[in-house]
Amino acid sequence: MFKNLAKTLCVVAALGAAGVAAPTAASAGDFRATISIGSGGVELVGHRGHRAHGRHIRRATCTPGKALRKARHFGIHRAHIRSVNRHSITVAGRKHRSHALVRFARVRGCPVIAYR
Structure with a gap:
């Protein structure tokens, strides 16, 4: 011992x-x-450590798939991605027989910036 x-x-x-x-x-x-x-x-x-070692991990940001799901949850039919840039994702579709356009910010939770 x-x-x-x-x-x-x-x-x-x-x-x-x-x-x-x-x-x-x-x-x-x-x-x-x-x-x-x-x-x-x-x-x-x-x-x-929790570093990505050369690659950038964007887990908490809004992705086009998340934006589409959220737009469909809002009741937008035939939703599709119209444009994507660094700061926003624009989703277009139909709601109540008229054209609908929703712009989401590319941050956590996909907050709505604009709705037409």
Whole structure:
């Protein structure tokens, strides 16, 4: 038992010294490590940050599909995308036998900017 405890302490000390010696390498890649000591021994668990690494993730923005679903929910029949740009999505269709046009902002929740 003493040998296992001695090995565990040596590993923890070595990992602690390595963490102190190289703080710039750890911060450059946004890499965080956690040391877990339990009944299975010492385990080094590495965690990457929630970065996309070169690609932009747009989860919380309004997409053309979401805009179409929302327009159909408003009661617009034969809804189709008329235009898409950086700031808005325009959906056109029919409502109560007349032409309907809805413009949604490209932010979370697809808020309505204009309705004709």
